[in-house]
Amino acid sequence: MFELLPLLNKNGGFLWDSLIAFENGNLINVSVALAAGVALVGELEVMSYNFDIICFKHCDDRSIFCREIPGRCPVCSEVLTDFSQTPFQLPSPFSNGTDKPTSVIIKPSSGIFLDTCYTPENDLHIGIVDSKGRIFEYDQRGLVFNDLSNWRHCISLDPRVPESWYEHWDKIIIDLSRNPQWNQSNYHPLEFNCFDFVLEFIKNLGCNDFYYGSKEDICRDLIIPRMRESLRYISIHNNLRETNYYIP
Numbered sequence: 001m002f003e004l005l006p007l008l009n010k011n012g013g014f015l016w017d018s019l020i021a022f023e024n025g026n027l028i029n030v031s032v033a034l035a036a037g038v039a040l041v042g043e044l045e046v047m048s049y050n051f052d053i054i055c056f057k058h059c060d061d062r063s064i065f066c067r068e069i070p071g072r073c074p075v076c077s078e079v080l081t082d083f084s085q086t087p088f089q090l091p092s093p094f095s096n097g098t099d100k101p102t103s104v105i106i107k108p109s110s111g112i113f114l115d116t117c118y119t120p121e122n123d124l125h126i127g128i129v130d131s132k133g134r135i136f137e138y139d140q141r142g143l144v145f146n147d148l149s150n151w152r153h154c155i156s157l158d159p160r161v162p163e164s165w166y167e168h169w170d171k172i173i174i175d176l177s178r179n180p181q182w183n184q185s186n187y188h189p190l191e192f193n194c195f196d197f198v199l200e201f202i203k204n205l206g207c208n209d210f211y212y213g214s215k216e217d218i219c220r221d222l223i224i225p226r227m228r229e230s231l232r233y234i235s236i237h238n239n240l241r242e243t244n245y246y247i248p
């Protein structure tokens with residue numbers, strides 16, 4: 001069904017260390033095939049949005065978030081020489097999908113979480129990463145394999161599946177991706193979409209520690225808890241776009 005070919009650059013070397021997939025002779029991994037130019041633009045976009053957030057406390061119990069530690073405390077105006085809480089970098093909830101093997105990954109259906117136009121009402125897209133960091137997803141293009149540029153900035157949901165399950169995880173996702181039902185013409189934005197693909201994967205996996213019977217269960221138990229903490233980070237990040245410090 002699928003013919004997987006290494007993507008070659010002009011000099012004959014592997015590009016992005018990735019594969020492109022052909023289905024019945026048609027290239028389906030379009031954005032990876034567009035390769036260097038597109039991927040580089042995506043990388044630059046993510047970098048320009050993505051600054052580190054530092055957190056510290058000084059004279060009261062409030063956390064002060066900043067891009068760079070200011071010379072004076074924004075609360076009491078004293079010159080900052082010591083802190084009641086030592087500055088630390090706020091851990092980002094976002095990562096490169098391929099860096100988180102054996103996971104479920106989510107991102108906005110279009111754009112990235114740190115886009116200025118992102119709101120919690122935006123639709124989410126969901127995909128699966130196998131134990132080798134290869135990404136499988138289902139969208140209006142059909143089954144898409146290893147579109148790495150699409151997942152440089154996503155939230156990884158760790159299913160906490162034991163390591164002894166990794167081989168089975170890979171077998172199930174490869175078997176599932178070979179099923180012809182995941183084609184373009186079956187795709188429906190509401191009735192048959194990326195969540196159906198992930199739900200089917202979870203059912204086929206059959207792991208008691210990682211089981212969800214419906215899309216609603218996936219949302220409530222797997223996605224929403226991680227989205228809550230991520231939305232807090234997004235809110236702080238948005239408040240720091242135009243200014244150096246922010247006190248919630």
Ligand SMILES: [Zn+2]
Pocket residue numbers: 058059060073074075076077078
């Ligand atoms: Zn102070």
